[in-house]
Amino acid sequence: MSAVITSKAPPPATGFLGFWHTFRRNKMAVVGLFMLVMAILTALFAPQLAPYDPKAITRVTIEDIYARPSAAHWLGKDDAGRDVLSSFIYGSRVSLIVGFFASMISIFIGGVIGIVAGFYGGRVENLLMRFTDVMLVIPDLPLTVVIVALTKPSLFNIIFVIGIVGWTGTARLVRSQTLAVKERKFVLRARAIGAGNLHIIRYHILPLVLPLLVVNTVLIISLAILNESTLSFLGLSDPTTLSWGQMLNFAFTRGAMSAGAWWVLVTPGLGIVWLVLGCTLLGQGLEQVLNPRLEAHHLAAGPGMVARRLGD
Amino acid sequence: MSIIQVQNLRKLFPTQKASLWQKEEQFVHAIDGVTFELRQGEVLALVGESGCGKSTLALTLMGLERATSGHIFFKGQEVTQGRGRDLKQLRRQIQMVFQDPYESLNPTMRIADIVAEPLMVHGLGGSKAARMERVVQALEDAGLKPAGSFLHRYPHELSGGQRQRVVIAGALVLEPTVLLADEPVSMLDVSIRAEILNLLADLRQSRGISILFITHDLGTVAYFADRIAVMYLGRIVELGETAQILQRPQHPYTKALLSVMPVPNPRLRRERIILQGETPNPIQLPTGCRFHPRCPIVQPHCAQVDPEWREILPAHQVACHEAGRRDNNE
């Protein structure tokens, strides 16, 4: 009658090794990870990789302005006669730093709001989700522009502003996952052994929300990188640091177009595309890698559900 | 001596009737006036069709659902509306085994952590090593031997029966006085049901744990319950010693349940009583006796007067106007 039907899918390998095993076979994820690792290595070893010091004060002659690519300067020079390749290499640092830290802020705010709203429900949930909806309808870009313009456009402010603007999607995603997880029987069992809310969130909700959060983080990073580039392109960048958006801004405002200096435009543009593409590939790949594992956990509950229908 | 006493317990769940004109609040009468006691060291079976309120009763006993009215006493102390620390203390002494072993274990936790969790929650077990020792002991007591080979596995690597043993081990580490077993074998393969039942019977023997054993199948309890309570639509309609209930059932509903139970000896087979109609929904309960629309011996006054809970034979209670009347007894 209620015979146990075992699932045909192979049980998911557990632990990090199991994860790595499935990850390796996902092309998208591997390519995305490779692209990101390349960018991170470039940023880390910028002083070793860059042929020139972009901050060094050099004497500039008229020939140096928008000089074409040459053997000495592979990607030519910009309007100030600086080596574009060197600026490009150093510029990767800002994109990555902003992308990483801003997304940490977003993920933290979104994760906390989503879990608290989903877990506690009731008026707390109502209030938090109202707030999220309000944040969601305010367009991000004008909001960031206004806040950054009002404060000093320092690296810290930019990270902060991008971070506190980009959490709404995460909050909604995490809330819906929390709602689903908290109804599961093992949460009831945890209550039955005397566990309190914090224990349940820490040991029973968070671990099942985490895979989703990891996937989301990678996508949030790419959004943060794009946001930073947009802000610097609009001239709202930390004047003391070099970034790709800023390179684009200088190129546009200082006549690179009319000078036909395409290398000044294409180089930072490709850098941004590379990072965003890498994050997107990794994120989507991770989703494919982690999702069947989540489903396998569900499958673990599947036979029971079938049995319930047959048995009751 | 009674360890849990329940008096006139009710649990209503509010629902909204989706009406075109107005929102009318209605109530599901999940438990509707239940009175019984669970005695020290006994196995009390709670039998009833699915949806009659058995799980809700178990959850309410643990404070996992809040009683709408009535009283629950644990070792003489009222615990009905307990909160905070009292509730946590109660949940150390009363443990529950759930129906669905596939859903009641967190898929991301290892068996060792699952069984150690109750100790952690209550701050028991001392050092990590000492705690592990208790975990191993509980796993072996629950029949998972050698325990070492299970410690680092995840729930999906175990069979249904093994998982149910893990749940039982998790309940045992706290050395509870009461175990509420909510249909613990109904989702398991028939071949392993007896093992789990034997395990529970052993635990009662060796540890003197009182067990409230919930089931929709009279057959599974016949040989290991001391007493049987029969539940219908949120109320216990008959309660007595197992042998009494099985041999001399008084309530027509109990008689109907027994008559469709497979009996090994065909000479003992009774005439099957097939109940008419469906179980009424627990939102609009029938007037009078809740069983009267389906009752084979229904009398006119049954539709008007709710029968009271009376002792019909020594230690044998029933809620039926007609039970025990000469013309209804064979």
Ligand SMILES: Nc1ncnc2c1ncn2[C@@H]1O[C@H](COP(=O)(O)OP(=O)(O)O)[C@@H](O)[C@H]1O
């Ligand atoms: N949380 C709830 N909200 C509303 N109705 C519920 C809830 N839990 C149980 N019920 C209802 O209460 C009745 C008894 O349910 P339950 O105790 O699960 O029965 P059993 O365990 O005997 O199958 C059912 O009609 C069910 O639909």
Ligand SMILES: [Mg+2]
């Ligand atoms: Mg039930």
